[in-house]
Amino acid sequence: MLSVALMACTNAAKQPKMEDECLYSPQQTQFAFWSNAAEQMEVLIYGEVDSYETVPLTKGANDFWTATVKGDLAGKYYTVRSFQNGEWGLESPGIFAKAVSINGQKAAIIDMKATDPENWDKDVRPAMTDPTDIVVYETHLRDFTMSPNSGVEHKGKFLGLTEEAPLNYLKELGITHLQILPMFDYGSIDETALDKNRYNWGYDPVNYNVPEGGYSTDPADPACRIREAKQMIQALHANGIRVVMDVVYNHTYDVMGCALGRVVPQYFYRLNEDGSYANGSGCGNETASDHEMMRRFMVESVCYWAREYHIDGFRFDLMGIHDQETMRQIRAALDEIDPTILTYGEGWAAMAPAYPYEDLAMKQWTYKMPRVGAFSDDIRNALIGSPFDHEPGFASGNPAGVKDVMRGLIACPEWSGEPMQHVSYITCHDNYCLRDRIEVSAKGVNEETRLRMNKLAQTAVLVSQGMSFLYGGEELYRTKRGIDNSYQSPDSINIIPWENKSEYYDLFEYYKQMIAIRRAHKGFRLGSAEAVKEHVEFLDADNDQVIIYRIKDLEGIDTAKSLLVILNGSDKTVTCDLPKMEGECVVLAADGYAQAWGLELGPYGQVDVAPYSATILAEYPIGNQEE
Ligand code: CA
Numbered sequence: 001m002l003s004v005a006l007m008a009c010t011n012a013a014k015q016p017k018m019e020d021e022c023l024y025s026p027q028q029t030q031f032a033f034w035s036n037a038a039e040q041m042e043v044l045i046y047g048e049v050d051s052y053e054t055v056p057l058t059k060g061a062n063d064f065w066t067a068t069v070k071g072d073l074a075g076k077y078y079t080v081r082s083f084q085n086g087e088w089g090l091e092s093p094g095i096f097a098k099a100v101s102i103n104g105q106k107a108a109i110i111d112m113k114a115t116d117p118e119n120w121d122k123d124v125r126p127a128m129t130d131p132t133d134i135v136v137y138e139t140h141l142r143d144f145t146m147s148p149n150s151g152v153e154h155k156g157k158f159l160g161l162t163e164e165a166p167l168n169y170l171k172e173l174g175i176t177h178l179q180i181l182p183m184f185d186y187g188s189i190d191e192t193a194l195d196k197n198r199y200n201w202g203y204d205p206v207n208y209n210v211p212e213g214g215y216s217t218d219p220a221d222p223a224c225r226i227r228e229a230k231q232m233i234q235a236l237h238a239n240g241i242r243v244v245m246d247v248v249y250n251h252t253y254d255v256m257g258c259a260l261g262r263v264v265p266q267y268f269y270r271l272n273e274d275g276s277y278a279n280g281s282g283c284g285n286e287t288a289s290d291h292e293m294m295r296r297f298m299v300e301s302v303c304y305w306a307r308e309y310h311i312d313g314f315r316f317d318l319m320g321i322h323d324q325e326t327m328r329q330i331r332a333a334l335d336e337i338d339p340t341i342l343t344y345g346e347g348w349a350a351m352a353p354a355y356p357y358e359d360l361a362m363k364q365w366t367y368k369m370p371r372v373g374a375f376s377d378d379i380r381n382a383l384i385g386s387p388f389d390h391e392p393g394f395a396s397g398n399p400a401g402v403k404d405v406m407r408g409l410i411a412c413p414e415w416s417g418e419p420m421q422h423v424s425y426i427t428c429h430d431n432y433c434l435r436d437r438i439e440v441s442a443k444g445v446n447e448e449t450r451l452r453m454n455k456l457a458q459t460a461v462l463v464s465q466g467m468s469f470l471y472g473g474e475e476l477y478r479t480k481r482g483i484d485n486s487y488q489s490p491d492s493i494n495i496i497p498w499e500n501k502s503e504y505y506d507l508f509e510y511y512k513q514m515i516a517i518r519r520a521h522k523g524f525r526l527g528s529a530e531a532v533k534e535h536v537e538f539l540d541a542d543n544d545q546v547i548i549y550r551i552k553d554l555e556g557i558d559t560a561k562s563l564l565v566i567l568n569g570s571d572k573t574v575t576c577d578l579p580k581m582e583g584e585c586v587v588l589a590a591d592g593y594a595q596a597w598g599l600e601l602g603p604y605g606q607v608d609v610a611p612y613s614a615t616i617l618a619e620y621p622i623g624n625q626e627e
Contacts, residue, residue: 015062018293019209019300021096022078024109029073031080032066033057033094034293035264038082041065044091046077046106077106082263092259095268095297097207098304099222102192104185104207108222112308115226117234125312126240128176128340131373131420131467132525135515136244137175138428139472139496141183141215142199146491149498158183158215158228162235171239173475173508174515177342178236179244179315181429183229185210187253188488191219199494201429201487203317204253204283208301233310244313244342245305249289249298250321250349251281260287268294270354280321282350289326290355298326299333306337316345319374320362321353327361327369344373344423344467367417373467374416375423379408383457385441387431387484394569395457395612396442399544405567409549410536411466413529420527422466426457427474432484434458434474440482449571451477452612455510455592456567459614462514463524463549463565465532475511476500506592516596517588517616523551523558531557539579545570546609550579560618568609575608581619589616 016032023030031043041057057065057080079091093100093107099115100107128134144166145152151165160166161178170178182202189198191213202212211229213219233243255261255277260268270278270288280286288294305311314330316322327343334341347363358365363374377386382401384393392398394405407414411422427434434457438450445453454477462468473496480486480493501508518524526532535557539548545568552562561583568574578585585602591610593599602617609615 016064016066017300018297019096019098019304021094022098022107022109024074024111026072026074028068028070029109030066030068031055031057031078032064033080033263034062034064035082036063036293037084037264037267038065040083042081043067044079044081045069045073046079073109074111076109077101078109079106080263089265090256090262092262093207095259095263096209096300097259098209098308099226100185100207100210100213101222102213102220103190104187104210104213110223112226115223115230117227117231120230120234123234123237123310125310125338125340126176126237126242128242130525130527131342131371132465132527133519134176134242134342134467135174135462135518136177136179136467136469137170137173137472138179138181138469140181140201140429140494142491143494143496144472147495147498150496151498154217156215157217158211158225158232159217161232167235167239167241170241173512174519175241175470177242177244177313179246179313179469182246182248183212183215184208184245184247185212187257189214194219197491199488199491203248203487205248205251206253206258208247208249209304230309237310242312244315245311246315246317247302248317249301250287250316250318251283251285252287255285267291268297272354278354280349280351280353281318286321286349286353289322290359295326295329298322299329302330303333303337306334306341312340313342313344316343316361318349319345320347320349320360322361323355323359324361324365324369325359327372331369331371342373343371344375344421347374348377364415366415366421369421370417371420373421373423375425375428375469376408376412376416376466378404378412379424379460379464379466380426382408383460384426384434384437390440392441393457394545394567395460396438396453397545397569397571397612399569402544402547402569405460406538406547406549408466409460409464409547410532411464411529413532416466416529418529419465419525419532420467422464423469424461424464424466425469425471426461427471428469429471430485432482433471433478433480435477435479436482436484449612451504451507452592454507456569456612456614458511459514459565459589459616460567462518463616465524465526465536468518470511472496475508477504477507510592510594513594513596514589517594520596521558521560521563521618523554523560523563526551526557541566541576543570543574546574546576548576560620562619564617564619566607566609566615568611568613568615571611573608573610575606577606578604578617583619583621586618586620587615588618589614591615
């Protein structure tokens, strides 16, 4: 196995890189495009909009077609096209364009160095030791900044996230990673008509290696979007926040409208036996990571974002469409840049992909892809119910999920392998947001009870041994007014309601304190399956709506000797027997309130846990309690 892998590596090293389609210098520009099917290829260089000159490309080793054009081409644009089966194909900007014209139809020739903001060379990733230490906050650039109450000047733009109000907010909340919905160039927004105020999540890739123009202040200037995306990342880093990019290599906006489909028709996609495009994405096509050059494209693309834009993590959309080997190679390539760069994704597909199930990066096989995580629909469905029906979950009064909540608390080792590979979450941009989910599933209860359920469900996420993931705005009791797929809903549905911070301050404060409790206690993030096995136990609650989760023998690991979490998913106060504690017991959370340094001194012997609430107790060594 090893010698084969090394040989493959050596061969790959000799080949031109896919990312070097256009190498600019003031003296000359070199072009190199891969195609194993073209009979001829040419690049069309555009100056003014309608004029171009054609440069034929010459086929060289490994199916790369190359040309060198003398002179300074900065400010010009190009497309590439290939001749096969007796005709010239459609023009495209190439599959690895790094700068593009408005709406991404042509690639732009620019000096990438000139896109670096001031002090970019001094930008560093904020410190991170263990992936289970992190708390991811998912948001969309428009959701986060478009509200008139956002305090943001550059609304809906990369630059909005360089401003004080949103940065201070994220710091106050205490999250470590910001996951941004697609920020590469996508197709559903017309960049020439941004004043039309359209909204889209952006899961329709056009140019994978260029930031989306709609998020820049001038999409007609190819350098602008690149510089402003870097400014955003730089500002987040300066405020101690890492940036996770949502990547969508599993399908393209369409086939023949996209470079992957135009440069070499069919090669980059999986086909059905009848020759039609397979559709594991549910979007009309699925890419073929198992084809060598698609795999190399994905590996080079994530590495490009990590190097050029200093991106700190990647969330793979419908990762179950990709094959496991590709995910392992992505992990290995990122490790060479920085092993703290995160990789996780959706371990499922929308429909069955046209590839053997046992070789796909499905959740079930997560343990075969070390340090690649998968979203846990196990803990999600158990806590709040499945998106496929309107049933309640453990946190909203349904005892059916109790065992799965317990599995989720210990990060589902049977499929995750290690805890960091289990993304603990209940909501994300897909499906109902938490408020709406509880409203449709917990019938006949008042808002006070629904808020209790909300806090209880999120508590389980934040004390799980997996990696914590929160959907942005849940802490402000956001609602999407019952819309469970808001991918193109107006801003009025999608924006985060900043004004709720005063009305629901209690909820915001609870989230903030629970994040602080997680970050203060290593016991909730032991980091390895072995340590979880050694330190975690579930005590008998004698009630299928109550979980007693204990993390013990923490000397040398945590400031606490032990931690005890009681989750009461019933509508009644329950009295639970406590294990014997030799140290000093402090209540960190109870009855919908939480405080990282403790609410009060704790009970011994027994404790009452209020309906739909969590009680968290820390046992500190006597006389050695922190703060
Ligand atoms: Ca675009």
